Amino acid sequence: MDDTPILVELREGYRVITLNRPDRLNSFNEAQHKAFFAAVADAEADAACGALVITGAGRGFCAGQDLSDRVTPEGGEPPNLSVTIETYYNPLLKKLRALPFPTIAAVNGVAAGAGANIALACDIVIAAKSAKFIQAFAKIGLIPDSGGTWSLPRLAGAARARALALTGDPLTAETAADWGMIWKAVDDDALMAEVTALAERFAAGPTVGYDLIKQALDASETNDFATQLDLERDLQGKAGRTPDYAEGVRAFMEKRPPNFVGRRKG
CATH class of the missing domain: 3.90.226.10 (2-enoyl-CoA Hydratase; Chain A, domain 1)
Known part of the structure; x- marks a missing residue:
């Protein structure tokens, strides 16, 4: 062993x-x-x-x-x-x-x-x-x-x-x-x-997006509602600038599975 x-x-x-x-x-x-x-x-x-x-x-x-x-x-x-x-x-x-x-x-x-x-x-x-x-x-x-x-x-x-x-x-x-x-x-x-x-x-997923989801959920433990809304705005801005968001939208419109790159290029 x-x-x-x-x-x-x-x-x-x-x-x-x-x-x-x-x-x-x-x-x-x-x-x-x-x-x-x-x-x-x-x-x-x-x-x-x-x-x-x-x-x-x-x-x-x-x-x-x-x-x-x-x-x-x-x-x-x-x-x-x-x-x-x-x-x-x-x-x-x-x-x-x-x-x-x-x-x-x-x-x-x-x-x-x-x-x-x-x-x-x-x-x-x-x-x-x-x-x-x-x-x-x-x-x-x-x-x-x-x-x-x-x-x-x-x-x-x-x-x-x-x-x-x-x-x-x-x-x-x-x-x-x-x-x-x-x-x-x-x-x-x-x-x-x-x-x-x-x-x-x-x-195989959008790992940068996963990281931002984790950050938002962790912060929600102590944030009030208005503060959390502001955080969602800021993190969504970051998520929207990732290659995975662009790929996700293209894949949705083309009715195909997305090919995310995640942390490798995020």
Whole structure:
């Protein structure tokens, strides 16, 4: 078995990052943190990358932080978790959210703790029906991190967010889809085919336009209506000057599929 903590596969127009510590349910240690951040940064820097898929090896997506290096001896000095968050999790989540192309979490099994919230930070989450999302933090006396206290109320609503955070009870993929927390739950054996089809669609699409859509939706979290209208005006102006808009209009008038160039010339 490959002991590299992160596997990266370059496909036509997109990349697949696989968390690769299956014996630990892909939980994070320092090596995996560093490799994952580097892989995301490499994807961001690649003008030919039009989408990013994140998944896990084996039977889990990611169980969050590997707690084997967090055991404090009786009377010993506890670890400073603020340092871990500031050094690893926060930079990763900020970079992931800011990527200029669509991100897809292919949740193939348990997504717990930071693993759940990394998945929820992606633009689109598709999960196997056997997968579960667990805000496991309260069970060890912690609060949700990796954006959990931000994303849960927005995705699940205030009442459900509090219950998920305070109980740490597992949430099935199908219930998460019913609640609107994720895009969809699919049969386990259909997961990667579904994700691949979507990634290929994004890779062939107007990726500059996708970036502007993401910017607008992110800003809407804090903008008032009038401010958002102004932002739509400005971003639409940028979108209208891209080669993809001109091609999209020509293709529509000529009743043919568009041939977008995306970030390669956007």
